Amino acid sequence: MRRKSSFVLFLLFLLISVKSFGQTAIPKADTKWFEEVRFGMFVHFGAYSVLGAGEWVMNNRPVSGKDYKNLQNFFNPQEFNAxxxxxIIKDAGMKYITFTSRHHDGFSNWNTQQSDWNIMHTPYGKDLIKQLADACHKEGIKLVFYYSLLDWMRDDYQYETGRTGKK
Structure with a gap:
């Protein structure tokens, strides 16, 4: 019994010690708004939308990078209306929208000169980010961008060799 009590006291002491050394997050002014608004929308939208199978379709299905790039010829969101x-977002009470400017596939939803793998080289040919930014500004909705540093289309990203963890 004494041994059990000692063990419980030891665990209690350990928990108290760990808590005292733990860090407390202090919100920064530039992110405090996010904690306060609490309601927004996250939109994944890009060339992968053509297949209707999510943004990880190239990883989840046997699609080569070369074949995947053909989606650029079909991505044409004609009914997109920023x-x-x-x-709709504002009427629902949301205060922000997070939009994928570029996901892991490297497709950019804005007019960039860094690569031809972007919205301007699709049948649609219009800058989605600019349209969305203009609409958000007009309505007072905060716009946040999701931008992935990973780029499955870069030569130095070893997707085709399987070094991504995919066998």
Missing amino acids: EEWVK
Whole structure:
């Protein structure tokens, strides 16, 4: 019994010690708004939307990078209406939208000169990010971008060799 009590006291002491050395997050002014608004929308939208199988389709299905790049010829979101999206978001009480400017596939939803693998080289040919930014600004909705540093299309990203963990 004494041994059990000693063990419980030891665990209790350990928990108290760990807590005292733990760090307390102090919100920064530039992120405090995020904690306060609490309601927004995260949109994954890009060339992968053509297949309707999510942004990880190239990883989850046997699709080569070369074949995947053909999606650029078919991505044509003609019914995209940034003003309508933002109005729906605002009417629902949301305060922000997070939008994928670029996911791991490296496809950019804005007019960039860094690569031809972007929205401007699709049948749609219009800058989605600019349209969304203009609509958000007009309605007072905060716009946040998801931008992935990973890029499955870069030569130095070893997707085709399997060094990504995919066998």
